[in-house]
Amino acid sequence: MQQFLPFLLMFVVMIVFMIVPQQRKLKKEKDFQSALKIGDKVITIGGIHGKVSEVSEATLIIETMSGKLKIDRSAVSVEKSVALKAK
Template sequence: MGNYTLYIQLALMFVVIYFFMIRPQQKKAKNEKEFESALKVGDKIITKSGLHGKVSELAATTVVIETMSGKLKMERSAISMEMSAALTKK
């Protein structure tokens, strides 16, 4: 009887870890991929390092951002989904 409760507790622990840690991370990664693929020329964005700019060119994995001091070529993954969404809400 004692062994069964141990296995049930372990199974419940893995279920809790999955729903509170693994699944939200997968959902966040999926949303970031969708955001990256939905970028278009003219979108105002903020990078993860805090640079503000506007998308001027798009390539498969890179993006050219126009800032006040010039143009920068960056990876699409360097664009922050949360900060860019907050910028567009203003």
């Protein structure tokens, strides 16, 4: 039993420090993406800045300086959009 205790402890530490925070981050992003509404300013994962002009179940249409783009909801990142609001 004492031989397996260090391995068990390493496994528990790995779960606490790696897996749980990643799950929290994914849940936060999913909640953010589902709460997007018309008028929100966003930055896509690819770095495109725009304003949400239309919302459907799986896609968004964002208005940029060069026109309108249809993108998937998952292409909008929490970190980038929060950085935009902080400016």
